Amino acid sequence: MSQDQIASKKVLFKAFRFNADKDILPYYEEYKLIVTQEDVVLDVLNKIKWEHSGSFSYRRSCRHGICGSCAIKVNGKAVLACKERMFDLIETFGTELILDPLNKSRAIKDLIIDKKDFWDKYSSVQPFLIANVDKNPAKENIISQKVADKLLEADYCIQCGACYYSCPAVEVNPEYLGPAALAKAYRFNGDVRDEAKLDRLDTVNEMGSGIWNCVKCFECTQVCPKEVNPMDKITQLHLQTFAEGVADNNVATRHAVGFKHSIEKHGLLDESGLVFYSEGIFGMPQHIPEAINMLKNGKIPMPWSLPKSKNLAEIKKLVKISSTAKF
Amino acid sequence: MAKKLKYALYTGCTARESTPELLQSTLAVAEKLGIELEMLDEASCCGASHLQDFDDHLSLVLNTRNLCYAEKKDLPMVTLCNTCQLNSSMTKHRIDENKELRERVNNDLRQVGLEYKGVSDVKHFLYAIVEDFGLDNLKNKIIKPLKNFNIAPFYGCHNIRPSEIQGHNNGHENPYVPNSLDRLIEVCGGKSVDYDEKNKCCGFHVDLQSPETANKLSGNALLGATDANADFMVTPCPLCHLNLDVKQHKIGETMGREINMPVLHMPQIVGLALGIPAEKLGLNHHVVKAVYFE
Numbered sequence: 001m002s003q004d005q006i007a008s009k010k011v012l013f014k015a016f017r018f019n020a021d022k023d024i025l026p027y028y029e030e031y032k033l034i035v036t037q038e039d040v041v042l043d044v045l046n047k048i049k050w051e052h053s054g055s056f057s058y059r060r061s062c063r064h065g066i067c068g069s070c071a072i073k074v075n076g077k078a079v080l081a082c083k084e085r086m087f088d089l090i091e092t093f094g095t096e097l098i099l100d101p102l103n104k105s106r107a108i109k110d111l112i113i114d115k116k117d118f119w120d121k122y123s124s125v126q127p128f129l130i131a132n133v134d135k136n137p138a139k140e141n142i143i144s145q146k147v148a149d150k151l152l153e154a155d156y157c158i159q160c161g162a163c164y165y166s167c168p169a170v171e172v173n174p175e176y177l178g179p180a181a182l183a184k185a186y187r188f189n190g191d192v193r194d195e196a197k198l199d200r201l202d203t204v205n206e207m208g209s210g211i212w213n214c215v216k217c218f219e220c221t222q223v224c225p226k227e228v229n230p231m232d233k234i235t236q237l238h239l240q241t242f243a244e245g246v247a248d249n250n251v252a253t254r255h256a257v258g259f260k261h262s263i264e265k266h267g268l269l270d271e272s273g274l275v276f277y278s279e280g281i282f283g284m285p286q287h288i289p290e291a292i293n294m295l296k297n298g299k300i301p302m303p304w305s306l307p308k309s310k311n312l313a314e315i316k317k318l319v320k321i322s323s324t325a326k327f
Numbered sequence: 328m329a330k331k332l333k334y335a336l337y338t339g340c341t342a343r344e345s346t347p348e349l350l351q352s353t354l355a356v357a358e359k360l361g362i363e364l365e366m367l368d369e370a371s372c373c374g375a376s377h378l379q380d381f382d383d384h385l386s387l388v389l390n391t392r393n394l395c396y397a398e399k400k401d402l403p404m405v406t407l408c409n410t411c412q413l414n415s416s417m418t419k420h421r422i423d424e425n426k427e428l429r430e431r432v433n434n435d436l437r438q439v440g441l442e443y444k445g446v447s448d449v450k451h452f453l454y455a456i457v458e459d460f461g462l463d464n465l466k467n468k469i470i471k472p473l474k475n476f477n478i479a480p481f482y483g484c485h486n487i488r489p490s491e492i493q494g495h496n497n498g499h500e501n502p503y504v505p506n507s508l509d510r511l512i513e514v515c516g517g518k519s520v521d522y523d524e525k526n527k528c529c530g531f532h533v534d535l536q537s538p539e540t541a542n543k544l545s546g547n548a549l550l551g552a553t554d555a556n557a558d559f560m561v562t563p564c565p566l567c568h569l570n571l572d573v574k575q576h577k578i579g580e581t582m583g584r585e586i587n588m589p590v591l592h593m594p595q596i597v598g599l600a601l602g603i604p605a606e607k608l609g610l611n612h613h614v615v616k617a618v619y620f621e
């Protein structure tokens with residue numbers, strides 16, 4: 001294909017500029033560029049640096065979606081610069097695009113951020129295989145495909161941080177381990193050879209920082225360029241804590257289990273009953289002001305008018321037949 | 328529209344309990360538009376993504392059972408809650424993709440005389456209106472446009488993410504720039520307000536164990552809408568509604584700012600624009616009153 005056959009578009013880029021050594025405040029610099037159908041975001045970053053502003057800084061290395069260094073945000077969406085097609089972004093956001101670092105408050109220079117918070121949390125889940133391995137094995141230790149499939153592609157993660165810096169739970173709760181570290185915990189907890197499963201569950205089970213603090217928004221699943229589906233791995237860890245019998249007895253675990261009791265009894269949820277079961281009698285006072293408001297506005301059905309599913313006997317029977325977890 | 332639209336209505340729990348106004352307004356709007364809704368009274372709770380953390384198989388079986396009842400009526404299922412929508416469509420997605428899993432689920436269901444075939448689709452009522460009924464058809468029926476109102480759409484996570492699962496049920500809404508609710512607002516005569524949090528999370532699912540997280544996320548949304556000059560917000564999800572409306576006072580305390588932002592359910596704004604009286608739409612059930620419509 002000759003050059004003039006390749007479709008192209010004029011795009012106005014506003015790039016985040018900041019040098020922590022010199023600048024007090026960041027600012028945006030504008031660049032008008034021609035973008036072709038073949039360009040990925042990294043081509044644009046290179047064009048800015050090579051043709052317009054030599055000091056423009058960003059991380060990149062492999063250019064093949066494998067080193068995980070080039071993630072940035074375009075109009076708020078985290079992307080892997082070397083993988084994301086420019087024309088796809090233009091289709092979504094139009095021809096005015098804002099180039100930001102993954103997290104503005106962690107910017108060091110332009111699009112380069114300090115990823116220490118990411119790496120600290122990542123390290124805290126023991127992100128490596130812990131096993132007593134024979135140092136001089138007579139033959140290869142081969143894992144069957146079926147067993148390898150149990151990892152559910154958690155091993156595809158390239159630590160790019162796109163998920164972590166898109167996670168709203170991390171944003172408002174800096175203690176939260178976040179999707180990448182938790183997906184990595186599952187990477188090894190789902191590995192038959194690993195022997196530190198319970199240890200890791202202990203870490204990720206921690207209230208305030210662990211799996212119970214995920215808000216289930218699926219931002220991580222949506223954004224991950226390697227289709228790791230971190231939210232699913234967090235669910236797997238939840239299931240593991242119950243399966244291994246190490247789930248603590250707390251408001252979050254009782255809440256999950258309470259759904260089963262409620263469904264068994266009513267088919268539908270007994271909302272107030274569930275809050276009571278989850279919180280226990282001493283946790284209830286904090287809900288009183290809202291409960292009064294709800295009562296006043298007809299938002300709490302009375303026990304005698306609590307809705308129940310039709311064919312409840314069938315639901316009860318299925319709960320018996322199909323239950324696989326204990327608490 | 329040649330054919331009359333007909334769905335099996337999966338109300339979920341919340342629309343029958345803490346947000347009765349959602350069910351009320353849904354039925355009123357459906358009647359007005361001539362959309363037929365057959366109640367799925369046999370259905371059970373979807374597990375709300377929490378049973379899913381405790382017992383995956385049980386939650387699959389129960390959600391598949393709900394789908395079976397829609398199939399029995401030979402109707403597509405329509406949901407009123409984003410989280411019901413997610414759990415129903417995620418179940419469907421998983422058992423449609425994986426024969427072995429489907430067989431395991433059907434094994435249990437056969438013991439109560441049911442079998443999942445995979446013929447009924449699942450979509451949220453928002454998309455039944457926007458995609459199936461069609462905004463052009465709706466436009467012709469608007470008699471009381473919500474003129475001069477600035478309305479902030481709040482999409483809620485589980486209707487738009489993950490797009491891999493929801494895409495074919497939501498008109499391929501782009502989760503980064505969703506627009507169905509914006510378009511619906513405009514057709515109802517209002518002005519849709521743009522703000523950063525419109526496609527973000529309200530934090531409902533950690534409300535019990537981490538109220539601070541939930542309050543801050545909902546707070547960001549409420550203040551985002553406030554600062555964008557919204558007169559009220561509108562959401563298709565009753566769980567978002569519970570957080571944004573019932574907890575608004577507490578959220579204000581967390582955020583250190585007084586907030587006074589009415590939050591309407593999606594069918595309520597459609598109902599108002601169709602000329603249905605406010606009482607019939609259950610606006611009196613809200614904690615933060617939408618005084619404009621009293």
Ligand code: SF4
Pocket residue numbers: 163166167168169170178179213214215216217218219220221230231234
């Ligand atoms: S689903 Fe959980 S981990 Fe993923 S982005 Fe949302 S809060 Fe973070």
Ligand code: SF4
Pocket residue numbers: 156157158159160161162163164179180183223224225226227228229230
């Ligand atoms: S899970 Fe995906 S988005 Fe998150 S760090 Fe790994 S590759 Fe990046």
Ligand code: FES
Pocket residue numbers: 059060061062063064065066067068069070071080081082083
């Ligand atoms: S440069 Fe290595 S992943 Fe993009």
